[in-house]
Amino acid sequence: MWKLRTAEEGREVKPEGGMPLRTLCGLAGRQVWEYVEQINKGEEDQGIAHDKARTEYVRKRKELGVRHSADELMRVQQCGPGYKEVVRVKPKGKSKANTKSPVDGADLDRGVLGGLQFYEQLQMDDGHWPGDYGGPMFLMPGLIITCYVTETMETVLGPHRKREMVRYLKNQQNPDGGYGLHIEGHSTMFGTVLTYVSMRLLGMDADDTECVRARKWILIHGGATMIPSWGKFWLSVLGVFEWDGLNPVPPEVWLLPYSGKTGIGYMHPGRFWCHCRMVYLPMSYIYGARIVGKITPLVKKMREELFLNPYEKVDWNKARNECAKEDLYYPHPVVQDALWWTLYKLENLLLPNRPLAFLRRKALKETLRHITYEDENTRYVCIGPVNKVMNMLCRWHEDPKGDAFKLHATRIPDYLWVAEDGMKMQGYNGSQLWDTTFAIQAIFATGMEQKVDQCVRKAANYLEATQVREDCPGPLVEYYRHISKGAWPFSTRDHGWPISDCSSEGLKAYLTMEPFLGEFISDDRLDDCVNVILSYQNKTGGWATYENTRSFPQLELINPAETFGDIVIDYDYVECSSACLTALVAFIERHDRKGWNSRFHKSKLEKVLADGIRFIESIQKPDGSWYGSWGVCFTYACWFGCEALSACDKVLGTDSQARLDRAADFLLEHQRPDGGWGESYLSCELKEYSQLPEDEPSHVVNTAWALLALLKAGQQHRDPTPLHRAARCLLNAQMPCGDWPQQHISGVFNRNCMITYANYRNIFPLWALGEYKHLVLSAGEES
Numbered sequence: 001m002w003k004l005r006t007a008e009e010g011r012e013v014k015p016e017g018g019m020p021l022r023t024l025c026g027l028a029g030r031q032v033w034e035y036v037e038q039i040n041k042g043e044e045d046q047g048i049a050h051d052k053a054r055t056e057y058v059r060k061r062k063e064l065g066v067r068h069s070a071d072e073l074m075r076v077q078q079c080g081p082g083y084k085e086v087v088r089v090k091p092k093g094k095s096k097a098n099t100k101s102p103v104d105g106a107d108l109d110r111g112v113l114g115g116l117q118f119y120e121q122l123q124m125d126d127g128h129w130p131g132d133y134g135g136p137m138f139l140m141p142g143l144i145i146t147c148y149v150t151e152t153m154e155t156v157l158g159p160h161r162k163r164e165m166v167r168y169l170k171n172q173q174n175p176d177g178g179y180g181l182h183i184e185g186h187s188t189m190f191g192t193v194l195t196y197v198s199m200r201l202l203g204m205d206a207d208d209t210e211c212v213r214a215r216k217w218i219l220i221h222g223g224a225t226m227i228p229s230w231g232k233f234w235l236s237v238l239g240v241f242e243w244d245g246l247n248p249v250p251p252e253v254w255l256l257p258y259s260g261k262t263g264i265g266y267m268h269p270g271r272f273w274c275h276c277r278m279v280y281l282p283m284s285y286i287y288g289a290r291i292v293g294k295i296t297p298l299v300k301k302m303r304e305e306l307f308l309n310p311y312e313k314v315d316w317n318k319a320r321n322e323c324a325k326e327d328l329y330y331p332h333p334v335v336q337d338a339l340w341w342t343l344y345k346l347e348n349l350l351l352p353n354r355p356l357a358f359l360r361r362k363a364l365k366e367t368l369r370h371i372t373y374e375d376e377n378t379r380y381v382c383i384g385p386v387n388k389v390m391n392m393l394c395r396w397h398e399d400p401k402g403d404a405f406k407l408h409a410t411r412i413p414d415y416l417w418v419a420e421d422g423m424k425m426q427g428y429n430g431s432q433l434w435d436t437t438f439a440i441q442a443i444f445a446t447g448m449e450q451k452v453d454q455c456v457r458k459a460a461n462y463l464e465a466t467q468v469r470e471d472c473p474g475p476l477v478e479y480y481r482h483i484s485k486g487a488w489p490f491s492t493r494d495h496g497w498p499i500s501d502c503s504s505e506g507l508k509a510y511l512t513m514e515p516f517l518g519e520f521i522s523d524d525r526l527d528d529c530v531n532v533i534l535s536y537q538n539k540t541g542g543w544a545t546y547e548n549t550r551s552f553p554q555l556e557l558i559n560p561a562e563t564f565g566d567i568v569i570d571y572d573y574v575e576c577s578s579a580c581l582t583a584l585v586a587f588i589e590r591h592d593r594k595g596w597n598s599r600f601h602k603s604k605l606e607k608v609l610a611d612g613i614r615f616i617e618s619i620q621k622p623d624g625s626w627y628g629s630w631g632v633c634f635t636y637a638c639w640f641g642c643e644a645l646s647a648c649d650k651v652l653g654t655d656s657q658a659r660l661d662r663a664a665d666f667l668l669e670h671q672r673p674d675g676g677w678g679e680s681y682l683s684c685e686l687k688e689y690s691q692l693p694e695d696e697p698s699h700v701v702n703t704a705w706a707l708l709a710l711l712k713a714g715q716q717h718r719d720p721t722p723l724h725r726a727a728r729c730l731l732n733a734q735m736p737c738g739d740w741p742q743q744h745i746s747g748v749f750n751r752n753c754m755i756t757y758a759n760y761r762n763i764f765p766l767w768a769l770g771e772y773k774h775l776v777l778s779a780g781e782e783s
Contacts, residue, residue: 001039001047002164002418004074005032007126019406022379022494028465029432029492031130033418035160049081053420054167061171061421067183069419070742071132071758079121079737088114088738098675102720103727105777111731112446112769118738119439119762120455127462128432129439131758132417134424135182135745137172138230139385140165141194143412143425145238146389148201149293150396156409161416161423162202168422169199170210177213178221181327181563182754184681184745189227189324190563192217193306194234200302215305221326224306225319228327228562232319233283237393239292239299240306245316247560248343251284251363252350254370258480267558270480271550273570274497277480278374278383282390285367288350288360291397320344323562329685329752330565333557340560368398373479377472379494380407381429385415427755430491433466435759437488437505442763444512445770460513463506464521466493467529482547483535486528500536500543501576503529504583511586527599530587533580534600537608541615542572543580564750574619574626578640581612585647606652613648616641617659624662625689632746632754633683634670635705638663642712660713667706668715668722674732675725676703684748692744700733701746704764708771716776727772730765740765 007027021027039047053072060066075083089111123129144165147153153162172195173179178187179195196214204211218224224235225245233249235241259265269277293299303311321337332340350360371394374382382388392408399405414429440459443449449456468484476483487498488506507529510521536543547570555568584605591598620626620641628637642663645656670689672678676698682690692699707726710716716723734740740761747755 001036001043001050002033002073003036004077004130004418005030005034006124019403019410021410022407024379024469024496025465025493027494028126028462029128029430030414030494031124031128031417031430031432032413033416033423034413045081046076049076050420057420058171067172068742068745068756069132069421072420073418074130074132075122075739079118083118083121084735084737084739087736088117089734089736091736098673098725099728100721100724102724102777103731103772105773107731108727108769108773108777111734112766112773113448113451114738115734115740115762115766115769116443116446116448116452116455116738119766120452122759122762123455123458125458126465127458127460128436129759131431131435132419132424132756133426133428133431133758134417134419135184135747135755136427136753137179137182137185137191138194139415139427140168140425141198142234142386142389143415144198144201145234145293146393149237149291149393150400150405151294152409153201156412164418164423166199166202166204166422168424169195169202171421173210173213176217178217179214181752182745183756184754186326187217188327188563189218189221189224190231190327192221193224193227193231196306197235197238197240197302200298206301206305218306219308221324222322223308225308225314225322226324226327228323229560230563233287237286237291237293238302239295240302242314242316243287243290243292245314245319246287247320247340248347249280249284249287249560250343250347250350251288251367252359254281254284254366255359255363266551267555271555272568273544274546275384275387276567278387279390281367281374282371282387282394285364285371285394286390286397288364288367289397291393317344328562330559330562332560332562335557336560339558368394370479371395372404373472373474375404375408378496380404380411381414381492381495382411383495383497384428385425388415427749428491429495431757431759432462432491433488433506434490434502435757435763436462436466437502437509438763438767439759440509441505441512442767442770444516445767445774447770447774449516456513456516460517460520463488463509463513467506467521467525468493468496468498472496483532485532486525486530487532488529497546498532499546500533501545501579503532504576504579507533507583508579508586511590514590523597526587530584530598530600530605533583534608536576536580537612538572540572541577541611541613542619543576543612544570544572545576546570564753567750571629572615572619573629574616574637574644575628575630575640577612577615578644581609581616581644582647584609585651588651609648609652613644613652613654613656616644617656620659620663624659624664624666626663627687628684628748629751630748631705631757632679632681632702632744632748634689635667635677635679635702635709636746638667639705639709639712642709646712646714657714661718664710664713664715664718667710671706671722671725672698674698674729675722676700676729676733677706677726678702681745681748681754684754685752697733697743698729699743699746700730700740700765701743701760703729704768707768708764711768711771711775716779720776723772723776727769727776730769734765 007030147156174187179191232246236243256268257265258268349356395404468487471485484498487503490502551569559568625634626637626641678692678698679702680690745754747757
């Protein structure tokens with residue numbers, strides 16, 4: 001049986017031969033699944049419930065097309081096997097969606113309290129809420145290939161993880177036999193080839209049904225030469241592709257001058273968006289060193305299975321620029337093809353015993369220096385799953401028996417999540433801090449924080465423990481790093497990469513709790529956070545994610561990842577900008593109440609707000625909407641946009657009502673007959689609002705976002721009827737136990753890859769219903 005371990009218990013979960021885990025915070029936030037052979041007395045029902053959940057998932061997948069797991073294993077562990085049978089919300093007939101009257105206050109209170117009591121059970125002892133942060137299908141194959149090449153399949157993964165990974169890959173196969181970029185996506189060469197390879201490496205036979213169907217899809221669509229560049233890279237590492245079939249990823253670019261005065265310095269990878277930079281850093285090392293695993297009998301078989309022509313006759317030069325139409329989201333511009341052709345010709349001069357071999361050696365040394373810095377400053381967690389396993393491969397190549405490789409192995413469990421559909425690799429080491437900050441704000445929005453007092457106090461402990469206390473060591477500019485002191489990361493303090501919106505939501509969460517709990521983070525530490533937020537603001541007035549924007553959008557012309565869009569530089573986003581603006585507004589209001597006690601003058605912060613709100617206004621679309629880059633999609637972005645306009649109006653004395661009305665009108669145009677909203681992930685790809693199928697109920701997360709946006713836009717003063725309908729939709733969707741159902745995927749990155757935020761289904765309905773009660777029902781009673 002699989003068990004989710006707490007931080008202290010998770011300290012013992014490490015692969016055979018692993019090293020002691022490095023931590024800055026006692027492993028606070030670490031969420032690790034461990035397979036337990038011996039079930040303790042009284043836990044037999046949990047094991048039965050796990051098996052039932054797996055069976056039910058397969059049934060729903062086949063009969064209803066449900067692709068998303070519902071985190072049943074975690075719920076069974078935290079709440080008990082019969083958690084769905086507990087009635088916290090009095091069962092009632094569903095209210096009609098077109099009813100114009102307000103929601104009954106007593107019904108709303110019962111629903112909100114039941115939702116809070118249920119969600120409180122999911123909280124871990126250290127104060128964070130665990131949850132599935134999977135979704136992308138291309139993450140786990142990199143781990144499996146790395147373990148195969150380093151000959152650590154058994155020590156790092158082991159039989160139980162391998163079995164659950166096979167379960168997951170079987171469950172996520174599309175009806176046509178292929179696999180998508182993410183769990184809800186159409187079949188792609190990227191997803192299908194890497195999944196096929198993974199199934200074979202995990203021990204499945206080529207004649208197994210899933211392998212036969214996947215291989216058929218691959219060959220019908222042109223064979224493995226049609227896989228995008230990241231797929232070509234991983235196949236080359238495995239030995240199922242030739243490095244000559246990959247457009248160059250030269251490590252020598254890291255030797256370019258960084259200074260913008262040279263002009264070419266703006267193309268230095270140190271100016272890339274950090275996720276792009278930290279992937280292409282180890283990728284360039286692996287490419288430059290030509291790391292290839294042993295050509296085993298299994299590798300030789302896959303060479304025969306994946307191509308239309310015999311492996312020896314594949315035209316690798318032609319293969320460099322081939323890409324299946326199903327994958328091609330970002331086609332190569334002509335200038336990029338010319339660049340790759342030039343680098344391809346120069347590559348021969350850089351290989352061993354060639355004239356420029358000394359340059360390649362120097363470049364490999366430089367890239368390894370940066371890889372080591374990343375490892376050390378994230379306690380070997382790394383910024384994300386892609387660079388995590390690449391860095392692990394680089395450190396193995398450096399020293400197969402060295403401590404660095406062992407330290408990497410100890411942090412693999414941080415990325416693995418188990419649900420009823422199997423074991424998956426997450427898009428981060430979790431979303432712990434992010435979810436906790438939203439959960440805190442949602443709880444206080446309900447006005448019922450006293451009823452879940454211990455839950456609030458535990459969340460406060462996690463918030464305090466996760467704030468970053470120091471900048472990374474050494475000259476930050478030498479490693480292209482931004483300041484960190486005072487920031488909050490997305491997941492854990494051990495991970496440590498600071499982010500603009502996480503820092504802002506962390507600050508807002510603290511300021512929300514302070515009147516209830518008293519001061520538990522010093523003014524100096526709050527000022528440190530504000531300092532980071534201010535440092536992130538770009539000349540546009542907006543905010544990007546991890547760092548300032550360091551180069552120009554034209555650099556996207558060299559984006560080599562056919563599958564992803566807008567990955568090369570760090571862009572300004574409505575979500576990040578709104579989070580920073582609303583945090584600064586909350587900070588100003590706090591000091592206005594308590595007396596000004598900050599090293600930042602109010603006038604300076606007001607100037608920042610004025611510049612920032614102009615950016616928010618500049619990117620509002622003519623129809624009143626904003627495009628969401630980190631959630632699905634327009635409903636998500638409209639919530640952030642309306643939050644920012646409303647908050648800044650209060651401090652700056654501006655009047656954004658006309659813009660808020662336009663945003664409200666946009667949302668109301670898309671309200672569904674049941675009173676809710678149901679936005680498809682296709683909105684993110686197409687950049688226009690796309691509805692879920694009409695025969696499906698509205699999405700509780702989209703509905704909550706839209707309701708929050710409308711409340712901030714002041715819809716209650718125009719016509720509260722749409723708000724009543726939305727609130728009623730949320731209550732109608734709630735389960736008797738207080739939970740809400742898991743529906744379609746709700747997160748996104750890089751325009752077209754979706755990702756799971758399992759806690760959103762609990763957080764945002766509570767938040768929206770709390771705000772509805774305060775701004776509509778209570779306000780109506782007062783008037």
